[in-house]
Amino acid sequence: MVRRRTSPLVVGAVLAFGAVLTAFPFFWMLTTSLKPLAESYTYPPTVIPSTVTLLSYLRLFRDFDFGRYLVNTVVVVLIGFIGMFFVAMAGYGFAKFRFRGKGFLFLLVLSTMMVPIQVTMIPTYLILNSLHLTNTLVGIALPTLVSAFNIFLFRQFMTTIPDELLEAARLDGAGELRILWSIVLPISKPILAVGGVLTFITGWNSFIWPLIIANDQQNYTLSVGISLLNKQLAINPPLQMAGASLMVIPIVIVFVIFQRYIVQGFTMSGLK
Amino acid sequence: MTVTAARQEARSRLVAFRPPRLRTSLVPYVLVGPALLLLVTFSVLSIFVAAAVSLTNLDISGLANFGAVRFIGLGNYQTMFSDPAFWEALGNTAFFVLIGVPTLVIGSLIIAIALNFSRSRFFRALRAFYFVPAITAIVAISLIWGNLYNSQFGLLNWLLSLIGRDPVQWLTDPTIAKLSVALVAIWRGSGLDIIIFLAALQAIPPEYYEAAAVDGANEWQKIFRITVPLMRFAIFFVTVTTLISWMQFFDEPYVLTQGGPVHATTSMSLYIYQQGFRYDEFGFASAASIVLFAIIAIVTALQLRARLESDA
Numbered sequence: 001m002v003r004r005r006t007s008p009l010v011v012g013a014v015l016a017f018g019a020v021l022t023a024f025p026f027f028w029m030l031t032t033s034l035k036p037l038a039e040s041y042t043y044p045p046t047v048i049p050s051t052v053t054l055l056s057y058l059r060l061f062r063d064f065d066f067g068r069y070l071v072n073t074v075v076v077v078l079i080g081f082i083g084m085f086f087v088a089m090a091g092y093g094f095a096k097f098r099f100r101g102k103g104f105l106f107l108l109v110l111s112t113m114m115v116p117i118q119v120t121m122i123p124t125y126l127i128l129n130s131l132h133l134t135n136t137l138v139g140i141a142l143p144t145l146v147s148a149f150n151i152f153l154f155r156q157f158m159t160t161i162p163d164e165l166l167e168a169a170r171l172d173g174a175g176e177l178r179i180l181w182s183i184v185l186p187i188s189k190p191i192l193a194v195g196g197v198l199t200f201i202t203g204w205n206s207f208i209w210p211l212i213i214a215n216d217q218q219n220y221t222l223s224v225g226i227s228l229l230n231k232q233l234a235i236n237p238p239l240q241m242a243g244a245s246l247m248v249i250p251i252v253i254v255f256v257i258f259q260r261y262i263v264q265g266f267t268m269s270g271l272k
Numbered sequence: 273m274t275v276t277a278a279r280q281e282a283r284s285r286l287v288a289f290r291p292p293r294l295r296t297s298l299v300p301y302v303l304v305g306p307a308l309l310l311l312v313t314f315s316v317l318s319i320f321v322a323a324a325v326s327l328t329n330l331d332i333s334g335l336a337n338f339g340a341v342r343f344i345g346l347g348n349y350q351t352m353f354s355d356p357a358f359w360e361a362l363g364n365t366a367f368f369v370l371i372g373v374p375t376l377v378i379g380s381l382i383i384a385i386a387l388n389f390s391r392s393r394f395f396r397a398l399r400a401f402y403f404v405p406a407i408t409a410i411v412a413i414s415l416i417w418g419n420l421y422n423s424q425f426g427l428l429n430w431l432l433s434l435i436g437r438d439p440v441q442w443l444t445d446p447t448i449a450k451l452s453v454a455l456v457a458i459w460r461g462s463g464l465d466i467i468i469f470l471a472a473l474q475a476i477p478p479e480y481y482e483a484a485a486v487d488g489a490n491e492w493q494k495i496f497r498i499t500v501p502l503m504r505f506a507i508f509f510v511t512v513t514t515l516i517s518w519m520q521f522f523d524e525p526y527v528l529t530q531g532g533p534v535h536a537t538t539s540m541s542l543y544i545y546q547q548g549f550r551y552d553e554f555g556f557a558s559a560a561s562i563v564l565f566a567i568i569a570i571v572t573a574l575q576l577r578a579r580l581e582s583d584a
Contacts, residue, residue: 008392011389012390015383015398020401022401022405025413025416025459026416040425042425045425045427045430086306086307089303090304090306097299097303098300108308108312108316111316112311114572116564117520117522118520118540118541120315120319121544121557121561122544123317123319123321123558124314125554127317129335146306146310207523208522212549223411223412226409227411227415227526227527229415230527237419237422237425240418240419241419244413244416248409248412252404255400259400259403
């Protein structure tokens with residue numbers, strides 16, 4: 001009996017210690033980003049900055065082009081949301097219609113999940129190049145515009161929509177697009193939330209496609225811009241950490257707000 | 273009465289009539305089409321393009337002038353197999369897989385079981401800490417760790433000096449650099465695996481544990497006799513997906529070390545990227561990517577088969 005009461009405490013303490021260790025790099029990122037350059041080089045390092053300055057954040061926008069990178073990243077994310085509409089359409093099609101080749105096409109969708117990015121890297125570049133879409137934001141967003149996994153999620157959810165509801169709407173003379181827009185999508189809000197959060201994370205964090213597709217600074221996203229900070233001749237830790245914070249903080253905010261949905265989305269990815 | 277009956281009949285005929293017409297209509301194809309077109313273009317078509325390009329000498333000049341591209345058969349594959357850097361990249365990838373996958377699968381399982389130990393608010397709050405690395409940008413994460421690893425002013429070496437140890441060359445010693453890069457990927461990868469394990473843990477009916485408690489089982493027995501056996505599928509799933517992602521290991525070495533020092537952290541993916549986009553040897557890089565794809569496909573198929581056999 002004594003054991004049963006003490007063990008959650010011990011486990012909790014160990015887990016809390018692990019959580020602090022896991023979170024520490026983010027804490028270090030924030031405090032370093034607020035240090036003056038000279039202090040970031042001092043030895044021994046200071047964990048809490050003795051002087052707090054926002055200069056590094058200012059420099060990202062003033063001396064570097066992070067304002068543009070931020071806008072580009074937001075545009076890529078927004079294009080991703082258009083992609084989510086295609087995903088919803090496809091999910092609805094697979095969930096609620098019977099048509100020739102459906103089984104094969106759905107299998108085709110699922111099989112694309114197994115193709116590694118390294119194989120698609122060069123062909124995608126060649127395909128986008130022949131479409132004159134390299135070095136454009138659309139080109140950056142296009143390879144990940146539609147996620148097979150999200151189609152799967154949407155199909156699973158939309159299968160639960162009652163057929164009678166759709167039939168009733170058809171009898172009332174509603175067109176298919178209207179049914180999708182004013183019946184199917186409003187019912188699908190929970191799955192749209194999961195898909196939306198996953199789409200945001202994918203677009204915001206996307207690194208390899210902007211790296212390959214964007215050749216000139218005009219089209220860089222935050223992730224590419226930040227990786228360039230690593231190649232600066234003189235290492236500037238506060239500047240690097242300010243850049244990292246700029247990428248991490250919005251994701252953490254989204255995560256805190258939508259934690260439930262993210263966990264749900266990952267869970268569905270795992271075991272259904 | 274007859275009027276209603278007639279109306280009902282008309283309606284039911286309508287209902288019965290309309291769906292077949294819809295089923296043969298273009299509607300579902302229009303719905304599925306755009307998404308399918310994109311997926312097929314960027315993944316199915318890609319494999320064929322990669323396979324075809326791997327048999328040519330396509331490079332940056334060939335891109336401007338397709339007439340200059342020549343079919344060279346298996347030439348790229350021959351050059352690759354005689355390139356020591358290719359074998360080193362393959363060896364490094366094997367090293368990363370052998371270090372990373374067991375650590376992640378076992379570590380995440382332990383953490384997930386511990387997090388599932390209590391349903392209290394404190395334990396729920398702790399979860400978020402373990403999840404966050406999984407959703408943050410790898411580029412940002414690598415910069416942060418690069419700073420911690422820095423050999424002159426980094427925090428880790430300072431901590432070592434506190435306990436009287438000599439500074440470690442985290443990213444410049446070939447062997448240590450491999451481990452340092454792997455550590456970052458383990459830290460980042462654990463969140464996703466923990467989420468999947470937690471979901472599986474919560475699906476285990478509590479009655480099993482209650483029955484075990486009645487029989488006098490202690491916590492360890494519950495873990496090894498109930499939890500782990502019931503988690504077999506989740507463990508299998510996490511192992512397969514983690515293995516696939518580590519065979520594709522790319523971002524951490526790309527940002528932290530650029531594959532150095534002297535190729536020590538160059539994974540297969542990084543090798544493909546460098547051949548393709550640093551040296552612009554698209555044909556050669558495609559050949560390497562086909563080899564990696566074949567390895568991943570074979571390893572995954574072997575695992576699936578082992579699983580089917582163990583179930584049978």
